Amino acid sequence: MAEPSIASALRCALADLEAIMPEYDPEHEHSAWETITELQTLVDSEERLQAADRYDPATQIVIVWSVEDVLEVRPDLAEEQAIQVLRLVDKHHDASIGVNWETMESFASDLFGEAPPEPE
Secondary structure (H helix, E strand, O other), rough: OOOOOHHHHHHHHHHHHHHHOOOOOOOOOHHHHHHHHHHHHHHHHHHHHHHHHHHHOOOOOOOOOHHHHHHHHHHOOOOHHHHHHHHHHHHHHOOOOOOOOHHHHHHHHHHHHHOOOOOO
């Protein structure tokens, strides 16, 4: 029998935690969400490493969005908030639409409210 990967074990732990947690609400932080976020980061890292090993530039493409991209559309956010936006986009984007500037801004607004008006 194959030994489960770290990502598989963490994914199971995440599923258990998410099953008992209330819906994420940025206005009512719960300490367990920080743990869930850290576990998700580990799972993502493990899965990305595995995907990088299988990447073939002759037959695949990779498009990268960064913290700097989030801050381009939402300069009012802190770096950690921009990371949260990227994680949410990665997990919940609509594959039929893809990721674009509007989806970045929309997810940022969902998490942190509308951007403050730009100074005149």
